[in-house]
Amino acid sequence: MTIKDLDFIFDHLEKLTHIKCTEQEKKDVADHFKPHKLKKNDFFLKEGEQPSRLAFTVSGLLRSYYINKLGDDFTKKFYFEGSIVGYSALIVNQKASYYIEALENCTLLSTTYSSFQKMSQHNPTWINIIKELQDQTIIYKENRESSFLLEDATQRYIHLTQTHPDIEQRIKQKYIASYLGISAVSLSRIRNKLRTLHM
Template structure:
């Protein structure tokens, strides 16, 4: 749980309180290829990624697998039911063997309602997630494909070596052959 304590401290939570927070969490392993959250399922846990990579994806109306997001070490996944308590509109899968530090949604809600510092941290994290998502949407609309790829490489410097190229292409809104062409021309 040391990595989670360090994460909380990075956001201004003192060590004693960070230790108190971690008592609500537990560790769980997911093998590569396993489904962490299925489309249509309500999130029961919120996960902090200690090791590994996950991706969120959905199948569009044409039957194509579209990568919505990536989450890596030191970030969160499966938080959507905290924001909107409805069935998930996408899947989350482990792209590598993953170790997650998890908390049940009920325990997290209890923490947020009873510990003021956790409410402030949760608000800060939600704002960061919103800004990241909004920036991605704006960039997607304004940037050319090569610019989106370069931004992806900047934001996720080690991810290109760890995930399939087709997932990256899907994430930045191009075909795998277009991504290959862009990489050849850089």
């Protein structure tokens, strides 16, 4: 693990949780987290597997998705740089019902859940970080649920592109449409409509 990668993790965690780690706590992370490379289209997790690892995304982009009995896939979440991958799957402690796939070549910093727990048990700061991460997971789910209940597809699309301005350069339209809960054709219409309005 490089110093740059380590600093990236702690900068992101501090922004996310507002908790600052000591140098010793940073050393504990360096001892437990190891580099994990994924090539485009590689899987971090597959449906039916028992989750055992979590990771921080240093570079690259991943997508989690479900596949139904008809073979249709539904995007659950995108993992951009700074995202924590696989954490919610570990909390449930069941075999995965979805896939996590790399959409780009990725560099992750990964550890086993058991190693993460051991590190946390001896480190009060990490207990607080875990609580904050759990809170962030709940907030993300609440926001996503409310967006489907209170916003139309155009509003969801606008919010997504505002949050991630480069998303259309990095992610296929069909995956964006799936995440928004609409068809690729509907997304194309929304994009054309917005483009016309801004001309």
